[in-house]
Amino acid sequence: MLCCICKEKDxxxxxxxxxxxxxxxxxxxxxCAKQKGIDDTAGASLADxxxxxxxSQEIAQPGGGEVKCPHCGFTQAxxxxxxxxxxxxxxVTFAEGLEGLLKTMxxxxxHIGKAPxxxxxxxxxxxxxxxxxxxxxxxxxxxxxxxxxQVRDEIKVTREKLTELSAPCSx
Numbered sequence: 001m002l003c004c005i006c007k008e009k010d011x012x013x014x015x016x017x018x019x020x021x022x023x024x025x026x027x028x029x030x031x032c033a034k035q036k037g038i039d040d041t042a043g044a045s046l047a048d049x050x051x052x053x054x055x056s057q058e059i060a061q062p063g064g065g066e067v068k069c070p071h072c073g074f075t076q077a078x079x080x081x082x083x084x085x086x087x088x089x090x091x092v093t094f095a096e097g098l099e100g101l102l103k104t105m106x107x108x109x110x111h112i113g114k115a116p117x118x119x120x121x122x123x124x125x126x127x128x129x130x131x132x133x134x135x136x137x138x139x140x141x142x143x144x145x146x147x148x149x150q151v152r153d154e155i156k157v158t159r160e161k162l163t164e165l166s167a168p169c170s171x
Contacts, residue, residue, distance in 0.1 A: 001027050002027070003027060003028050003029035003032050004026050004027050004028060005028060005029075005032040005035075005036075006029060006031070006032050008029075009029035009030075009031065009032075010029060011027030011028055011029055012028070012029060012030045012033070013027070013028040013029075013030065013033040013038060014026075014027050014028075015027075015028070015038075024083070067093060067094065068093075069085075069086055069087065069089055069090045069093045069094075070089065070093065071086075071087050071089035071090075071093075072086035072087040072089065072090065073086070074086030074087070074090050074093075076094070079094065118165060121165055122162065122165050122166065125158055125161055125162045125165065126162065128158055129155065129158050129159065129162065132151055132154055132155045132158060133155065135151050136148055136151040136152060136155065139151055
């Protein structure tokens with residue numbers, strides 16, 4: 001099992017927190033556990049571990065005082081305690097500090113979501129067609145007609161695949 005933070009080393013420290021009826025787990029390598037200040041896990045909340053000890057200071061906005069979401073009333077203290085935000089508006093309210101936290105927790109800061117496989121294949125083929133067209137334009141501009149012919153043939157095959165995916169199923 002890999003560390004939830006660095007995603008490189010084997011996890012040696014395993015923490016579980018139960019809040020209400022929900023259980024949250026985090027697995028850390030020894031190095032990340034030390035960086036998060038975890039040598040005595042009795043007093044550490046999972047939100048502190050995942051978001052960093054003192055996460056509320058990181059998301060603090062300039063100007064002092066406690067920042068509160070105008071939509072749901074969630075505060076930094078609520079965020080630190082729960083380890084999650086109250087509503088979608090919280091992302092805007094706490095945006096400055098959240099960006100760094102999200103980058104360490106996820107692959108990026110933009111939610112891409114999931115798509116049905118056929119839709120993803122269609123998107124991939126459309127992207128491939130765009131790239132092939134650019135490649136063809138460059139080959140023609142460079143007068144590399146042999147390369148242009150190969151790319152043209154690849155475009156034809158890719159368009160046929162796209163047409164097959166887009167055609168409604170018969171049956």
